[in-house]
Amino acid sequence: MQRHDVVVVGAGLAGQRAALAAVEAGRDVALVSKLHPLRSHSGAAQGGINAAISKEDSVESHIYDTVKGSDYLGDQDAIEFFCERAGPIVVEMEHYGTIFNRAPDGSLARRAFGGAGFPRTIYAADRTGLALLQALWERLGTEDFTLYEEWDLTQLVVREGRVQGIVAFDRRSGQFEEIASSSVVIATGPFGRIYPKTTNAHTCTGDGTAVAYAAGAQLKDMEFVQFHPTALLETGILITEGARGEGGILKNALGERFMSKYAPHVLELASRDVVSRAIVTEVAEGRGFSGPYGGYVHLELMHLGKEKVLSRLQEIVDFSRHFAGIDPVTEPIPVYPAQHYMMGGISTDRHGQASIPGLFAAGEAACVSIHGANRLGANSLLETLVFGKEAGDAAAAHATKAPAPKMPASDLEAAVAPLRAWSSRPDGEDPSALRTEMQQIMGQYVGIYRTEAELLEGLKRLRAVKARFQRIRVVDQSKAYNLNLTDALETGHMLELAETIVVGAYARTESRGAHFRTDYPKRDDARWMKHTIATRSDAGPVLTYTPVAYTRWEPKERVY
Amino acid sequence: MSETIDAQFDVYRFDPAKDARPHYATYRLALPAHTPVLSALLQIRAETDPSLTLRYSCRSAICGSCAMQVNSKSRLACETQIGPEMERHGRIVVEPMRNQAVLRDLVVDQSPFWRQYQQIAPHLILDPTRPMPEGRETPMTPEQVDRFKETPRCIACAACYSACPAVEADPAFPGPMALAKLYRFVVDPRDTATQDRLVRIQTEGLWLCLRCHLCTEACPKDVRPSERIRDLKELAIGAQGGTENGSRHAIGFKENIREGGLLNELKLVRQTSGVGGMVAQLPQGLRIWRKKPEITKKPPRIEGADEVEKIYEALDRPKEGS
Numbered sequence: 001m002q003r004h005d006v007v008v009v010g011a012g013l014a015g016q017r018a019a020l021a022a023v024e025a026g027r028d029v030a031l032v033s034k035l036h037p038l039r040s041h042s043g044a045a046q047g048g049i050n051a052a053i054s055k056e057d058s059v060e061s062h063i064y065d066t067v068k069g070s071d072y073l074g075d076q077d078a079i080e081f082f083c084e085r086a087g088p089i090v091v092e093m094e095h096y097g098t099i100f101n102r103a104p105d106g107s108l109a110r111r112a113f114g115g116a117g118f119p120r121t122i123y124a125a126d127r128t129g130l131a132l133l134q135a136l137w138e139r140l141g142t143e144d145f146t147l148y149e150e151w152d153l154t155q156l157v158v159r160e161g162r163v164q165g166i167v168a169f170d171r172r173s174g175q176f177e178e179i180a181s182s183s184v185v186i187a188t189g190p191f192g193r194i195y196p197k198t199t200n201a202h203t204c205t206g207d208g209t210a211v212a213y214a215a216g217a218q219l220k221d222m223e224f225v226q227f228h229p230t231a232l233l234e235t236g237i238l239i240t241e242g243a244r245g246e247g248g249i250l251k252n253a254l255g256e257r258f259m260s261k262y263a264p265h266v267l268e269l270a271s272r273d274v275v276s277r278a279i280v281t282e283v284a285e286g287r288g289f290s291g292p293y294g295g296y297v298h299l300e301l302m303h304l305g306k307e308k309v310l311s312r313l314q315e316i317v318d319f320s321r322h323f324a325g326i327d328p329v330t331e332p333i334p335v336y337p338a339q340h341y342m343m344g345g346i347s348t349d350r351h352g353q354a355s356i357p358g359l360f361a362a363g364e365a366a367c368v369s370i371h372g373a374n375r376l377g378a379n380s381l382l383e384t385l386v387f388g389k390e391a392g393d394a395a396a397a398h399a400t401k402a403p404a405p406k407m408p409a410s411d412l413e414a415a416v417a418p419l420r421a422w423s424s425r426p427d428g429e430d431p432s433a434l435r436t437e438m439q440q441i442m443g444q445y446v447g448i449y450r451t452e453a454e455l456l457e458g459l460k461r462l463r464a465v466k467a468r469f470q471r472i473r474v475v476d477q478s479k480a481y482n483l484n485l486t487d488a489l490e491t492g493h494m495l496e497l498a499e500t501i502v503v504g505a506y507a508r509t510e511s512r513g514a515h516f517r518t519d520y521p522k523r524d525d526a527r528w529m530k531h532t533i534a535t536r537s538d539a540g541p542v543l544t545y546t547p548v549a550y551t552r553w554e555p556k557e558r559v560y
Numbered sequence: 561m562s563e564t565i566d567a568q569f570d571v572y573r574f575d576p577a578k579d580a581r582p583h584y585a586t587y588r589l590a591l592p593a594h595t596p597v598l599s600a601l602l603q604i605r606a607e608t609d610p611s612l613t614l615r616y617s618c619r620s621a622i623c624g625s626c627a628m629q630v631n632s633k634s635r636l637a638c639e640t641q642i643g644p645e646m647e648r649h650g651r652i653v654v655e656p657m658r659n660q661a662v663l664r665d666l667v668v669d670q671s672p673f674w675r676q677y678q679q680i681a682p683h684l685i686l687d688p689t690r691p692m693p694e695g696r697e698t699p700m701t702p703e704q705v706d707r708f709k710e711t712p713r714c715i716a717c718a719a720c721y722s723a724c725p726a727v728e729a730d731p732a733f734p735g736p737m738a739l740a741k742l743y744r745f746v747v748d749p750r751d752t753a754t755q756d757r758l759v760r761i762q763t764e765g766l767w768l769c770l771r772c773h774l775c776t777e778a779c780p781k782d783v784r785p786s787e788r789i790r791d792l793k794e795l796a797i798g799a800q801g802g803t804e805n806g807s808r809h810a811i812g813f814k815e816n817i818r819e820g821g822l823l824n825e826l827k828l829v830r831q832t833s834g835v836g837g838m839v840a841q842l843p844q845g846l847r848i849w850r851k852k853p854e855i856t857k858k859p860p861r862i863e864g865a866d867e868v869e870k871i872y873e874a875l876d877r878p879k880e881g882s
Contacts, residue, residue, distance in 0.1 A: 036670070038716050039623040094697045097684040097750070099705065099712045106699030124712065130622060131712060138683040172663065201618040202602075237620045314713075319620060322639040325562075325594060432606040476611040478575050481664045484610040 001407060004030040004146065005399040007166055007181040008392070009153050009208050012040035013129070013384035014363025015187030016136045018352075019145055021392025022185075027399055029145040030179055032168055034152050034203060034486070037137050041189055041201045042384060045129025046240035046315065048111060048121035049381040051086035057118045059083050066379060067553045069115040069271050070372025071513035071523065073221070073531070075549035078350045082370045085386045090122055093385065098135040100124050101312075111312075112245040113377045115271035115560070119245075121378040126240050126315045129381060148179070152486055153207045155415040156184060156215040156359070157407060163358030164405040166211075167415040171486070174479025176416045182402035183395035186212050186346055186354075186361040187388065193490075194498045195339035196439035199231050199238035209365045210493030212346050213500070218355040219534045219541075220347035220367040222497070223504030226375055226514045227448050228340030229275035232324050234293045236338035239316055241377040243301060244268040246312055250279070251298045251332070252287040258297075263560040270560035273374045273514045276337040280448050289334065298332035337448060341380060343371045343514065344501070347533060352391025358402060362391035369531060372548075373513020422488055428473025431487040437465050438491070438498055446502050451519045455506040462502060463540075466495045500534040500541045507543055508532065525555050562593040567642045569600060571612065572655040575664050582662070584653075585609070593643025597635075597652065598626050600642060601666075613665035621780055624717035628666050629655040634722040634778040657722035673718050676734045680742040680761070685753035692750070704749050711744040711788060713781040720775035720785050726768050733768040734761075736775035736785030743788040746795060758792070758799040766792060767806020808832045818872050821862035825855050 006022040008015045011033035022029045033040070052062040062083040067074055094100060094108065101109040101123055112119040124131035148168070154176065155167040165180035191206025192198035213219055229250075230239040244250075250268050252258045262278040263270035270278075282288050283295035290296075301309050301316075306329045310317060313328070320326040320333050346361035348354050348368055354361050363384040370383065422428075445458025469492055476484035510524035511517050529548055534541040567589055574582035587604050598616055605612050615625040619638045626637040631649045634657055645652045660668035692698050720736035721727055727735050734742075742761060745751050766789070775785040793810065802808040812831025816824050829845070830838055838845070849855055862868070 035617060035623075035625070036674070039617055039625050041618065041623070043715070044618050044620065044622045088695065091695065091697055095684075095692045095750075097748070099708055099748075100697075102700050102702050102705050104702060106701050108697050109702075127622070127713065130715070134712075141678060142683050201623060203617045235619065315622070322621065322641075323596075430610075432610065436606070478577060478611065478664070480575070480577060481613045481667050483605070483613055487610065 010187035011037035012042035014388035017388030018392030025396035047242035048123035069376040072555040073372030096139040196443040198339040205490035222344035224343035226341035227337040230335040231338035598637035624715035627717040634719040687752035723778035822859035
């Protein structure tokens with residue numbers, strides 16, 4: 001058994017930032033990840049990171065945009081805390097070595113982004129996540145900590161009402177191991193693979209969120225699922241909002257710049273939920289293009305000129321060429337919305353503290369909440385750093401005062417025994433097949449537009465798949481790199497989380513941000529200005545509600 | 561949508577715990593021609609054989625997980641389409657990357673690759689007497705950002721490492737990725753260890769590069785590692801002059817040919833290794849002399865040697881705009 005002061009699970013930006021904070025606080029830190037840290041999905045973030053650093057801009061304006069973008073479901077005190085820390089933490093990343101684009105005067109260059117009243121998105125071409133991930137990993141590499149690379153998280157051990165450590169599976173050796181720790185930070189990122197079409201990597205399966213939920217942690221606002229307006233049609237590969245920030249426009253099959261109907265003031269730069277619904281509506285009403293991969297609209301960059309497109313949107317050019325056979329310098333890009341971001345996650349306070357003592361969470365795995373019902377573009381990279389640091393600091397502080405963790409050997413046996421059954425069954429359900437069924441259910445019944453009847457049908461079907469998961473079978477009998485076992489673990493995790501999304505969406509009889517009920521098309525502040533809390537029970541998620549924190553901004557109708 | 565083709569995949573399979581030796585498993589799938597190799601492999605995992613083992617994550621050429629050999633070229637499986645491969649080779653042979661031990665099927669041990677990357681000190685080294693501006697960014701012009709060239713695009717996929725014959729020949733060679741990463745720190749105006757980095761790398765493998773450019777051919781992100789290695793060599797000579805065999809060889813080569821248009825091989829040995837080095841290499845020299853006695857003679861001045869001189873003069877003139 002291993003033992004550390006602080007265990008961070010997930011090594012993207014949030015996990016690495018948490019690990020750095022805990023190491024700097026003098027703790028013995030373990031960083032556990034199913035991928036090499038440089039392969040984390042943070043590296044796929046394209047457009048940029050928000051910070052009001054310009055003299056003409058203000059933190060106040062960033063706070064307001066975020067509150068409005070959240071459709072007034074974000075906690076305003078947390079949003080203030082978040083935006084106030086943006087400038088310093090971006091400058092810190094610059095000092096760690098991040099190569100950002102620069103303005104002619106040598107300052108950090110900025111671009112426009114959706115839902116923002118000022119161009120405050122700092123960027124590194126269209127690979128801002130990669131630039132930050134490299135710089136942070138290289139900075140963290142100068143410190144002393146233990147990396148558990150290619151380990152799958154299988155259990156969070158909670159006893160006597162507090163965290164005692166984790167159980168994880170070392171892919172290389174094929175062994176299950178315990179890591180005892182009184183402080184565990186979950187930073188395992190998103191779970192977009194619940195959906196059939198997503199911008200998320202194959203590995204975004206919400207392992208940490210699911211394992212925390214199974215151990216009794218509260219999840220918050222799970223029904224709020226962001227669909228990015230512009231993904232490549234067949235694959236769901238992301239085309240950054242930066243493409244529209246640089247002047248890209250959307251057109252339907254009639255050649256109309258249709259966003260003028262939906263967001264007359266800011267057109268393509270309305271917030272993501274608004275643009276995604278507009279595209280779906282255009283296609284549904286027969287004004288889209290159609291092809292073998294379904295309906296779509298055009299994203300045009302041709303008018304920006306070759307030089308600008310090639311210098312600011314280099315990766316987009318490559319993606320379009322390689323994955324869609326399109327040259328954006330001369331042709332429009334066919335796009336359609338795809339699942340992109342989970343506003344919901346492990347419920348935490350602004351210091352990453354979750355509902356179980358010793359459990360912390362940060363980044364997309366967590367829900368503070370600052371994004372409320374809809375996240376603004378370029379606020380998620382910022383979230384990873386601000387709350388990664390907070391969670392790392394808090395976990396380090398907790399480790400000094402918490403009693404030593406207790407993990408008897410029976411814990412490991414109890415955690416592993418059910419998984420052994422998966423491999424010893426002579427027959428049973430196939431993890432890949434169940435995963436595909438779950439994705440199809442979520443795509444069909446729990447998408448951008450939702451109704452009571454569809455959600456009920458989705459829930460019924462999802463629970464049927466969940467029941468079949470009880471008879472999951474792992475065929476591969478080898479120890480090293482048994483991805484078949486990983487498939488099964490991930491599918492089990494996603495099924496639990498998918499259920500909380502559907503149940504939350506069914507209960508919320510209003511439309512707010514990314515959650516749109518065609519049977520309840522209006523926001524209902526009187527009844528629904530509150531966070532959904534989901535807690536696990538054997539019969540399914542139990543929902544309770546907590547109030548939204550207000551400071552200064554009265555809810556108004558959201559117009560872009 | 562492209563036309564559907566019948567594709568044959570011959571996939572390297574090896575589980576060291578069970579198999580005495582590797583074998584190839586053949587899978588046949590009908591797929592659209594633009595299907596990425598990765599999608600095909602995942603389909604095989606989902607429908608035919610869940611024990612097929614590989615690394616993958618983003619499927620959009622940004623995480624660097626799925627580098628492997630496709631028809632003997634180091635590629636990202638996610639951005640290699642099956643159509644052109646079938647057209648050119650009639651089948652798609654999928655193998656693990658080279659220069660790294662196979663752990664299972666297409667999964668290789670990358671720890672030596674990561675170690676080499678750490679060896680070049682891939683982080684800003686700061687001079688405590690020159691602190692960064694407090695509370696604000698270090699000023700950097702767009703021109704300074706341009707000096708990084710394409711190195712920030714590197715996704716550490718190790719395709720270059722797999723393709724590199726110098727890595728195969730000499731474990732002391734840091735490899736193309738690590739050297740491209742070193743270039744990224746050498747040209748960083750914030751870094752204060754430029755001189756030390758350039759001096760150190762001269763004896764830590766810089767001159768072991770064979771200049772074959774296979775890394776540049778393999779790189780999926782256009783980082784062009786071999787060109788960055790060339791840049792590093794120029795900068796290293798600029799920083800230290802010809803103080804090490806590799807740099808003296810490069811300088812000597814240039815001056816040597818300038819004299820009459822042909823290489824004076826004996827002189828090049830002296831230029832590179834000095835008189836002491838010549839003495840040390842005497843046995844080898846004698847062996848060559850027996851086969852090729854003319855090696856001791858100064859080569860004749862070629863016809864048109866004046867033109868050679870003009871080429872040198874043109875090359876030495878400062879480039880426009882630099």
